Amino acid sequence: MRMGPVVPVLVVEDVGHARETAEALVEGGLKVLEVTLRTPDALKAIQRMNLVPGAVVGAGTVTNDKQLGEALSAGSEFIVSPGLTDKLGHAAVKSGVPFLPGIANSGDIMRGMDLGLKHFKFFPAMANGGIPALKALAAPFFQCKFCPTGGVSPDNASDWLAMEQVLCVGGSWAAPAGASPETITGLAREASGLAA
Incomplete structure (x- = not known):
């Protein structure tokens, strides 16, 4: 969460472009890449992106312990x-992998803290009330840090990042579907320049 202000959230439809997308993002300064498990080739995309020097590749949209494995x-x-969920949370903590679970309310945060977690994804950020909602949640959970995702864009990312408890934001705008590597590098460079 501290490696850059923006974590690209990637839905990889064509695994053939996975590596060049990762190369373009890393060249633009975004090294932490979240590949969502929303497509049949997502796991293959993770493997290919891992070949890119400097890339730190993880899986998103992990909803159960089977997908975790x-x-x-x-x-x-x-x-x-x-x-x-308790089952996914326990499995992720036991594995020792850095784990960023989504939260939307106080109960979610407390469940995560019971597992020893202090870093959370606020999701879906805008649908759950945006910055005012996260400010209200963050107040009693001052020891926690957040990565808002869902409705975060170049227009509002800086506002989110201005919050003390926000370490980074997640968004898909840095690598839009069908964009050229040059375009992705440019968008990544702009995103990586946002104040964190």
């Missing part, structure tokens, strides 16, 4: 989930 076998260096 598959993601780790594919070489994921971190795990992101849209929510937090």
Whole structure:
């Protein structure tokens, strides 16, 4: 979460472009790459992106312990989930992998803290009330840090990053579908320049 202000959230439809997408993002300054398990080739994409020097590749949209195991076998260096269940939480903590579970309310955060976690993904950020909601949640959980994802864009990323408890934001805008490597590098360079 401290390696850059923006974590690209990637939905890889064509595994043939996975490596060049990762190369373009890393060249632009975004090294931490979240590949969502939303497509059939996501695990293959993780394996290919792991070949890119400087890339730190993890799996997102991990919803159960089976997917956790598959993601780790594919070489994921971190795990992101849209929510937090006891079963997934225990499995992720036991594995020792950096784990960023999604939270939307106080109960979610408390469940995570019971597992020894202090870093969370606030998701879906805008649908859950945006910055005012996270400020309200962060106040009683001052020891926690957050990565808002869902509705975060170049227009509002700096506002999120201005919050003391926000270490980074997640978003898909740095690597839009069908964009050329040059375009992705340019977008990544802009994103990596945001104040964290």
